[in-house]
Amino acid sequence: MRLLLTLLSLLTTAAPAVADDVWSPVREVSLELGPGSPLDFSGFLANPPIEDASRIVINGDGRLARANALEKPVRFLCASLGWSPASGGFPDHDGADRYARQLRMHGYNIARFHFVDAALMFGRSRDFDFDTEVMDRFHYLMAALKRNGIYWIMDGLTSSRGAYGGYEDRWEFNSDLKLTVQIEEDAFQHWLRFQEKVLATVNPYTGIAPIRDPALALIIPFNENSIEFDSILHERDGTPHYSDKLRPAFNDWLKKRYGSTDKLADAWGWVQRGERIEDGTVGLPANRYEKSPRMRDLQAFFVDVETRSAERMTQALRKLGYTGIVSPYNNWPSIQTSLSRAGQQAVAMNTYQDWVGSYEPGSSIQQKSSIADGAAYMRVIAAARWLGRPFFVTEYDHLFWSRYRYEAGIVMPAYGALQNWDVLCRHAHGPIILAYGEDFAHKRQMLPYAIALDPVARAGETLAALLFRRGDVRGSPVSIPFLIKGEEDLTQSVEARERDDLTSLALLSAIGLSRPDDNHLAGKQDLTIPSPRRNASADAIIAALRDRDILDYDNETDVADGVYVSDTDEIRLDRDKLRISVTTGQTEAIAFADLPGSIRLKSLTAAGASGSGMFAVSSLDGLPVAASRRLLVIFATDARNSGMRFADAEERVIADFGHLPVLIKVGSIAFTLPGKGNWRLSPVGLDGRVHPPVASGQGDISTRLSNDAPDGPTTYFLIERD
Known part of the structure; x- marks a missing residue:
């Protein structure tokens, strides 16, 4: 008192x-920290040496762990390295040593290499004619990170221009390589050659090819290459929503499924005049908003293509000597993409609050609080996770210039910890800078994705190192399975995703997808979201959590009032007051x-x-x-x-x-x-x-x-x- x-x-x-x-x-x-600074976390967030014995693997509980300490799950705070010439590119050797040391001091223990292909091919006119200086700097930085105990995440490719020569738009979305790599042999071989020349070639500074290096924890074969999402990026006024390059493969798929046009017409109820699968003339949906049996089959076709493509890319990486984790399709939380990810050994996802797509005048955001919608950008990816497997957040941000972006320093690391996620990566050109005033286009002022220059974002990352990596916030002791049977869960809408009221359970406990025969269901029938969802009730799940004393008697969760308190009693979100608190x-x-x-x-x-x-x-x-x-x-x-x-x-x-x-x-x-x-x-x-x-x-x-x-x-x- x-x-x-x-x-x-x-x-x-x-x-x-x-x-x-x-x-x-x-x-x-x-902005370089000195040893012993209050912001130097390396004393209590130590990065052990990276050796064969400490390679990152998946333990028996489906969590990331070092091979020599399987019983100790490891949380990773990820440094996003999405450099381009506009942000200064890869540093020289001295800069790389300083940069890697600073990342360790700030609490990072893994780094994601993003758009390496674009950096290597910038200004190059011939295919695979990599800039030798950029390659040298890339190799040296990998070694510097490894010496500081920082593991790697690699995009197999990021740019839709891949390693083709003669393009100036490598950071834009003007090519269909992300689609064709899945349906055309020449494009796949282009992808494979990049893996051979970059990942499977010896790094002179480590003495080993990255693909065999214990520092490489995850490969994303091609960043954000789900077919539906790629079609959205390429949508233009007056053009079909779906590439006509899909038509032959779609018709072949329909023929294998139905055998004849008559049987296809029976299944769909009708086909247009002149459409015959025997002739390969069945068309794609007119637009992505169509709700029809044709759209439902298109989604099933996407699942088939993406599943087989992921398996082929994974096997190609295995043949090159990679034994680590592969996680394709790291975005788009729809039912269709969840089915595409069903067979993967791990899931990676990207998500944004107040997304920004341009640095040009006239660019806009909504200036919306993430708390106002109950941290929806967190919940949509929580519902895309498959339980019992590692979960990588390869990109997230509450973007500059939102006045609410201070929320991100609590929302994502706190709920990421509650969900028992393994890796958290706030997307950026780079998470830190060594100094203000570098004369590069993206470092002359704060910009979206330039979190290193933003004191608010940097404060959030500092707190994330404590809440998430240090483990100040405990993981939920329970997980709520969202059952998915398979293709029968698809609807006639390609936009279908998990219901908002059901994903709000992620504010209380861990959630994720599960097959009806998975072992996560043992003794949890009253905590399970059934398939189909029409009979699912978040209120019933909350009541079961209370009946089981998972939610304490005095837990103040009140859905009607927009108040959610985690089952650990450490996180409280008050939607209407736009407040979130963490007490550990x-x-x-x-x-x-x-x-x-x-x-x-x-x-x-x-x-x-x-x-x-x-x-x-x-x-x-x-x-x-x-x-x-x-x-x-x-x-x-x-x-x-x-x-x-x-x-x-x-x-x-x-x-x-x-x-x-x-x-x-x-x-x-x-x-x-x-x-x-x-x-x-x-x-x-x-x-x-x-x-x-x-x-x-x-x-x-x-x-x-x-x-x-x-x-x-x-x-x-x-x-x-x-």
Whole structure:
């Protein structure tokens, strides 16, 4: 009670007056952490050496683990490396050593190589005429990452231009290679040759071909190459939604299934005049919004093509010597693509909140909170996972310039941990930079996917290292199976996916897909989502969770009010208040659209925030928050570029992205923590350097914190107790 009274006193005496937003320029240039910095997590998030014995495998529980420690599942925080010439490309050798060391210090233990094909072929006129300097830098960076205990994820191909010469649009979607690689032999052989020349060729800096290296944990044969999704990317006004290149294979498939046009007409109810499978003249659906037996069969055809393509690519990689994990079709959470992934040894998925497709003026976002829809971008991929297999989130982001992107630092790592996911990768050109001010097009200002320059995104990644990789948030002890029988689950809509009300169960417990004969069903009939879904009830599942005491008696989940509390009692989402909080032994955190009053988590009480943001307190010494003598405070509001302009009052449409320096929105929040002994609160720069204290005292901490520190704005502070 004394703490609460003190805090209320602070609110009445120190709360800021209502005023226009104030933005303060970031002063740091170098962002390299020094050893022992509060942001150097390598001491308690150690990366063991990568050797044959520590190769990443799938253990008996379907989790990722090192081969020499199968009983210890490993969570991976992934560094997305999607470099292009516009973002500076691969660093030189010295830069690679520094970069890899910094990734380790920031808590990363796996990295994803993305668009390597485009980087190798940029400016090249002949097929497979790789830039030798880029190849050298790529090889060296792989070795530098491995020396720092950082595993690799590789795209077999990313660019729809593959390794064909003579193209300037390698980061765009103007080619159909992602489709043809699955249905045309020449395209498949092109894909295979790239694997041979890049992955199956010895890296001079490791002495082994990447495909045989224990550092390679996952291959995605071709990024985002599901047929339906690729057709959407190629959709243009006035053109068919589905490529006519599919027609011959579709007709062959129909002929094998039905035998004759008469039997096809009986199954569909009709065919158009002139359509005959004997002549290969049966057409594709007129558009993707058609709901018909033809559309249902097209989906079954997609499943067949994608399943056989995935098997062929996997076998090709095995013949080249790869023994690790393969996971094709890493996006699009429809029923059809779930069936395509049914036979895979692992599932990888991509997802976005407020997706942005261009850096040009006029680009727009919705400025929507992810909490407002109950973290739907998380739930849709949770429902695409197959239980009992590893799950890789190969891309996610709540994109700049959304004012709500501070939510991502809690939403995805907290729920990813609850779901028992294995890998979490926030998509980016690169997750960190060594310094502001590099003269490359994508580093002259913050942009979508340029999270390294964004203090808000970086604050979220810092918290993710603690919530997800360190394991501050526990995994759910139960998983709710969503049954899928097979092709009979397809509907006449290609857009069909799991119902929103059912995926809301991911806010309480782990969810995922399961076959009716899988072992995940033993003793769980009352916790199972049946197939078909028409009789499924989220309310019935929640009641069963309560009956089994999986949800505690005092669990405050109330679906009608939009309140969801996890079965571990660590995560609470309040949809209508746009708040999410995490309360664990070593971290207490909250993201909020507003916080005019006070809220108590466990040890932490926060109140009187000047605006929206994310506030977290995490132990750095392994002790619980209440007993810790060294705590990292993270306070993220918003950030934008100098001179940034919008075309509308809601700040949805970009007129000009502006330029450096980055500006952080000035904010403040009052908070209390119990404790004993002398304490001091010191700003920590974005470079990890500890500055002189801005507050101190004895016993309980009760203060108002402003992110506009004397040495410049920041998102980090350090609490130390004697």
